[in-house]
Amino acid sequence: MTAIDSALQPAHGTAPDHHAKPQGIGRWLFATNHKDIGSLYLWFAFSMFIFGGVLALCIRAELFRPGLQFWQPELFNQFTTLHGLIMVFGAIMPAFTGLANWMLPLMIGAPDMAFARMNNWSFWLLPPAALLLLLISFAVPGGAAAAGWTLYAPLSTQMGMGMDLTIFAIHIMGVSSIMGSINIIVTILNLRAPGMTMMKMPMFAWASLITAYLIIAVMPVLAGVVTMVLTDRHFGTHFFNAAGGGDPVLYQHIFWFFGHPEVYIMALPAFGIVSHIIPTFSRKPLFGYTSMVYATSSIAILSFMVWAHHMFTTGMPATAQLFFMYATMLIAVPTGVKVFNWIGTMWQGSMSFETPMLFAIGFICLFTVGGLSGVTLSIAAIDIQLQDTYYVVAHFHYVLVAGALFSLFAAVYYWFPKMTGRMYSEFWGRFHFWWSLLWFNVTFFPMHFLGLAGMPRRIPDYNMQFTDFNTLASVGAFCFGLGQLIFFANMLHSLRHGRPAAARPWEGADTLEWQIATPAPYHSFVEAPDLEVGENGRIDAMHGGKHH
């Protein structure tokens, strides 16, 4: 019996109406359908994006003018910490897992995710963790964690119980991510339809697979280091306490061994998404598919060898600084290969500029800016000057907002018709893109100048000479935030009133999810199709395959 056959066998004791669509709150609480769980992930991620965004606006409101306006420094530090943690663990990572849940089975011809009940648990662990971080930790004595999202010791070994809640939340979210990753790996390796071989698989599947391996490799490292903080705080250990023979720099090494691959956990799925949208709207196959697969693997492997470039100012020997500097610069090679391949795909293509394509092109342009400032920061001599300045803030927001967030918007607009059966408003989609592009740059580009001029990050007050660019950045941030409400309104309105979508609304879309009805049937591919597949999951012919 093949893996697909066994996956299609009904569970023991299953009622004949097992495949009926459940109704009411139970549909979501006990969800095992990959589409329902994918939707839960996406809505959760969006709500966390709004919470994290409100915290960002609290930060920018304080920084509109020099001096203390609204918040005491301790609360300001809590905002910066929670903004980072929520955006990374609550918004970006769950959003990519949600998309993987929704689209992977449809793209590879699987009936569902491999472990449907574990999938439910993966999701439902997230809301309690978010509650711990957001509501409860702000309410406890001493407030929320205020050590920055990196939770560096010795700050993290000294704070109130908000830090304990944060550590607990990180453990829960880590378990959730690992279970989600196991599901993704097993689904891709075992549940592909006949004909969907590994080296023909869609790039989004490749990116999700490699990302899942990265998560399984590094989330336990994060869990380990925050547990060490916990035992230092409460159980008399001295891992990070110099007075007891420990070393706070050890924390940084372990954290960044997790932290740098984490950057790619948030970037690789974005690469996968863009590798579908660019070919679709260029009406050409992806240029250099094999190279894209190899480059993704290469980036993943190299990401384990560069962690200490975050720590050049800790007093490393010059030999170590050079090692990490060269290794970091080498990552630019496979990343550059990808950017060239996307441009090669667009070259002489019959391009059109619907909203997903706009966000994908915006991603390429702005992610390249973030990549270039990354290469600048990889030079140890420069990094020592720029460490902990707003230059770093500008760099990673170009990577994560323009990289991860823009690709997520691109993905939601691209797959919205398949998910809902309705088209979104193209006018408001394009408006959302141009609005976001403008105000994103107004917010974050001046931060390069602030950093070069020496403004440190994570401060509620600053010297007078930084006022103009900070005011500009704050205006940009509020406008950028307002633009996301346009996205929300467009999605809500289109869900009910959008015009019905065709099965294949995008002319150039040729992967498996576009070969089935729109909206995707609740139980798709309950019988696996026989496929003739080209590179990047292009479907040349499909035989069989049942849905209900």
Place this chain on the structure above:
Amino acid sequence: MRPLRALAAVLAAFFGVRRGRAANVDRQLRFADLIAAAIILVALFVGGLLLLVSWLTAP
């Protein structure tokens, strides 16, 4: 020859570029060969970088 092909495939993956024709040949490689080649080449890569930076920083 197979171990050499595995080395070539992993080296291509380091760079991130591979001809489609060569990739078709790679599909016939054994997984164990690829893992062994990857471990050897990663060790050589790290060792090479260490040698380079030691030489550069030698007094």
